[in-house]
Amino acid sequence: MPDSHTRADLPKAVLYSWPVSVWCSVPRLALVEKGYGSEEIIIKAVDISKGDQFSTAFLRLNPHGTVPTLVVPLERSLGPDEESQFRALRDSVTITDFIDSSRSPLSKTNTTSSAPAPSLSPATIEGSNISKAIISLLHDSKGADPNFLKRSARTPAELQAGKAVNTALFANRQEAIEASLSEQPEGVTSKLRTFLEGRSESNKVSLDIWSKGAESVHAKEFMESSKTLWEVTLPDTFKKLDELIIGPFCLGDQLSVADLHLAAWLARAVSVCGGTAKAEDVEKVEEKIGLQEFKIGQKVKMFWAAMIVRPSFKAVYPGGVLH
Template sequence: MSKPTLYTFGGSVWVHAPLIAITEGGYAPGDIKLETVNLAEGANFNPEFLKVNHNGTVPVLVSADGHKYESTISSVKEILKHAPKPPAHDAHHTHELDKIIKEIHNPAHDPNDLFVLPVDDADREAKAKGVVGGFLAGRQKALDTYAPTAPAEFKSFLEGKQRANGHLLAFFTGNPDQEARTALYTSAQNLWASAGTFIRGEVTHLLKKSSGPYLAGTEPGEADFHLVTWLARIITDAGVPPGSISGVALKAVEARTGGQPIDPVVAGFWDSWTQRESFKVNNVA
């Protein structure tokens, strides 16, 4: 009998949410097959992968009967639905927890965009020479290969990605004018401001209402898997090494999001997670 397959990539933000769900849900190694799609080499734009997920993103969960769950939210939910050890579920706050999961994935504070977009000239130069520059170049090489010969059903999608990625790569490798730089830097600064508002607002509010360090209480639940995944990448986007203690991690996030203090309840959430086995074995960052 075939097994479910989860398409992942270690450098992706969102794949860690279903990976945590697998570990916390009590699955044994091999219960769900893991298939790597190298985003840094643009493998997600290969038409063969686009047949699996027409959006060209990971994670994607394909169930044993071939049903596809093409978003982080749906893949985590399906994994937990069949988990040998279902996570904590607080029926009193179900609506609020469902709402915060959606807000975690709000494009207004997308950690992928924060990973790529620079906030100033110095940040642009550093990213151009680092992982971001290499990532964009790898994607462009793949798109330039796949787009010209893509099947008709994927050609428009790939050509759009080819143009958009090319413009962004040129921003880092070329000499953009002041207007272009200001526009992109402002976008990045707005993303950081939104992330700060979310952390100091809804996240803090729900953690303060909780009976334990997690959104779900004394043990983490579905919403926590999404939140820790998002927060981990926000922290690394702020320039802090993965798994850093809250005193270091959240100070960097405070600085990036306007300087206002972040409530200690968020530090408690973060420090509780960094000690969990599911956080460590899945290299959450």
């Protein structure tokens, strides 16, 4: 191979991410667990609070307009006419699996440690089934969506408490969606325009709810679905998790990808309830759910205590501040 084609010359993978995004935390935890060096991957910020995910440039990479998104160069040829093409991975499950499989147990880490990278994929069929069940439970669109947990309100008082932050958030997003829509040719139907119009409609509803509070025509339905989220879906998810987790980690002693999804999801739940990265703070979720009969199970508690002390967790949640 000519000198000009050393590995250092190859384009790097780019992780489009936002520091306080729940699902971006999963590949970020994986990068630390696998021992990737900070120079091996470029992390680019997509400010989802300002609506950067709706820019036409980002939507070309990920038409769903979500982070994380990982763009990986594909080596086409090693000759002098070497041409790299790119592939975009568009959700945290695929991205985290890719980060895991791109570094085998035999690879030595570049900078952060000289230990072999551990495999995070389940080693047995039973493990794989548990892992799939946990990951689909946490990512279920009808489940306890961690982003809905952050922006839900069961009562007019909760709507009032979130008013300033969420009105600014959805107003920024509306502006970004409309800026991208204005770049689209008038009257020409395209997937991009249809996507942006759909987002504009749902975003307007959120803006109306948070800016008008209990006066919004959508407020009653929103508070009811928030109540279902907190009092039915969330307790049910915790119960299922406690049944699925082997302990202390999802599949036993060995850390796996499911743990990274669970860590990010649980960190969000604890943070929404005012907790930080302390073992006892998981109980704050119990208090906020506020149902006499609901208790967080022992397996979930054990998992949380084991996860928060890991260097990967400390790197993604510096100072124990959760998001």
